Amino acid sequence: MSYYGAMGWISLTISVVVIGLALWALIAAAFRSSSDFVYAGTTKTRWLVGLIASLLVSLNGFAYNIPLMFGWLLSIAAIVAPIYYLGPVRSRMPQKRGRRGGQRSQRGGW
Template identity: 35%
Template sequence: MLIYTVLPLVLTGLFVWGFVDALARPARQFELAGQSRNFWLGILGGGGLLYFAVRVMRFWFPLAGWVSLGFLIAAVFYLGPERQRMGPRWTDRGPRRGSSRGGW
């Protein structure tokens, strides 16, 4: 019974993590990945709300399981290969650590 309560909340947390990460990244990094920032904010925000409604609140509509699974796959894709294509989050806000330019 604990799995049916905790697992959907943890998976909803993936959407929240992705949404906060997308808000924190500069829009220029999304151009490197090929999708706009608004696209990912819509997928992660809308998908998170839908996943929470279907899995935690137990709302039902036709094909709810498949739609929520599709959004979950999109969130995992964003957190995995899509973030890697964008690079580190803070690269355009100052010098990188360990840079070999200047200094001693």
């Protein structure tokens, strides 16, 4: 395999990982309630718009390949936004509980 072939596969792998990360963050934000975002000091709409933009910039190479002005800067922002949402922003929100509300089962256990 040539150098350019290997770099092509590495670039494709990184692109797929970034798209998956942006999609994961977008789905996680969509299923959160709006009141959870108050704890993080922001709004749900702001994060949904930002994560959708991140996903669109990430998909640019696959779907439509439009030359973007300052494309390298947008690509960095498309990587940082989902990571920042999944890290510090989501950790400031209240933890989601299961169906039972975090209580132990009445059937056996400790």
